[in-house]
Amino acid sequence: MVQTPSYVRLASRALIALGGADWRDFLHNLISQNVETLAQDEVRFGALLTPQGKVLYDLFVIGGGDGCWLDVAAEHRDAILHRLMIYRLRAKVTIAAHEAEVAVLFGEGAAPGEGWLADPRLPQLGWRGYGAAVPQGATVGEESDYEAFARSLGVPGPADWGVEQTYPIEANFDLLNGIDFKKGCFVGQETTSRMKRRGTVKTRFLPIAFDGEAPGPGAEVLAGELRAGLVLSGAEGLAMASLRLDRIEDADLSVDGRPVRVVRPDWFEQALKQ
Incomplete structure (x- = not known):
C-alpha cells in the first residue's frame, strides 16, 4: 500500500466535453451509469457498451454547470467522439474534445484541494483531478505506479477488459459502482440486466x-x-x-x-x- 500521497498525470486518459439542452438525456440513454441525478463536481464511473452488452469503452462522467466531461481512454477518444456523433441524431447536444489534463492523487494522507474529485469506484483509489495543481507534499510518480497501486487493490483497468471482449459484470463494473440497474434502458442493458437477474456470472x-x-x-x-x-x-x-x-x-x-x-x-x- 502506498504510504505517502502520490500525484500521477494520466497521459492515457483524455476528456470530451458535452453540453447543450439535451446533453443529460442523451448521455443517460447511452451509458450504464445514471446521469439524470449527476450533481456538479460529482464523478461517476460507467461504460458505453455494444448492443450485445460487451464493454466498448469505460468512462468517468464529471458533472458541470451546463454539461459534463467524459474522462476516457486517450487512444479511443476519437472513436468515442465519432460514436457519440452518430448517436446524437437531432438531439441538442454539443460534443467536442477538451484538453485539460487528467491526474490522480492516491496514498495515505492525500489531501486534495480545488479541482480534485473523489474516485467513485473505491475510496482507497483516492481522487481524480482535471486541470488540478499538484498538491503540496505529494510525490510525483509515473503512470505505472498508479496501475500497480490499482492492481494491488484488485481493481481492473482498460488493459484487462479491452474493447468488445468482456461483459461489464465479468470485469466487476457492478461491484465498482459502474452500472445503475434501476435507471432503465441504455445500450446493452438487456444482456447486462439478464446476467444480474439470473445470477449467471x-x-x-x-x-x-x-x-x-x-x-x-x-x-x-x-x-x-x-x-x-x-x-x-x-x-x-x-x-x-x-x-x-x-x-x-x-x-x-x-x-x-x-x-x-x-x-x-x-x-x-x-x-x-x-
Missing part, C-alpha cells in the same frame, strides 16, 4: 499472486488439467486474471507450470454480499 476478474515475472497476457490459468481462466495484465508478483469461479475454489492453480493463488480483495467479498 460464472467469470470474474480477480488478481493472482505468484513468484517472479508476470506471465504474458493470454496465458492459461489451470486448475489441475482444467482451464480455469486467462491472465490479463500484470507485473512482477501480481497480475489480473479472468477466472471461472466454479473452478478456482480450493483448487491448486498454475500458470505456465508455476503455482499461483487467487487474491480476493475485501471490497470484492463485501460487494458480492450486498
Whole structure:
C-alpha cells in the first residue's frame, strides 16, 4: 500500500466535453451509469457498451454547470467522439474534445484541494483531478505506479477488459459502482440486466499472486488439467486474471507450470454480499 500521497498525470486518459439542452438525456440513454441525478463536481464511473452488452469503452462522467466531461481512454477518444456523433441524431447536444489534463492523487494522507474529485469506484483509489495543481507534499510518480497501486487493490483497468471482449459484470463494473440497474434502458442493458437477474456470472476478474515475472497476457490459468481462466495484465508478483469461479475454489492453480493463488480483495467479498 502506498504510504505517502502520490500525484500521477494520466497521459492515457483524455476528456470530451458535452453540453447543450439535451446533453443529460442523451448521455443517460447511452451509458450504464445514471446521469439524470449527476450533481456538479460529482464523478461517476460507467461504460458505453455494444448492443450485445460487451464493454466498448469505460468512462468517468464529471458533472458541470451546463454539461459534463467524459474522462476516457486517450487512444479511443476519437472513436468515442465519432460514436457519440452518430448517436446524437437531432438531439441538442454539443460534443467536442477538451484538453485539460487528467491526474490522480492516491496514498495515505492525500489531501486534495480545488479541482480534485473523489474516485467513485473505491475510496482507497483516492481522487481524480482535471486541470488540478499538484498538491503540496505529494510525490510525483509515473503512470505505472498508479496501475500497480490499482492492481494491488484488485481493481481492473482498460488493459484487462479491452474493447468488445468482456461483459461489464465479468470485469466487476457492478461491484465498482459502474452500472445503475434501476435507471432503465441504455445500450446493452438487456444482456447486462439478464446476467444480474439470473445470477449467471460464472467469470470474474480477480488478481493472482505468484513468484517472479508476470506471465504474458493470454496465458492459461489451470486448475489441475482444467482451464480455469486467462491472465490479463500484470507485473512482477501480481497480475489480473479472468477466472471461472466454479473452478478456482480450493483448487491448486498454475500458470505456465508455476503455482499461483487467487487474491480476493475485501471490497470484492463485501460487494458480492450486498
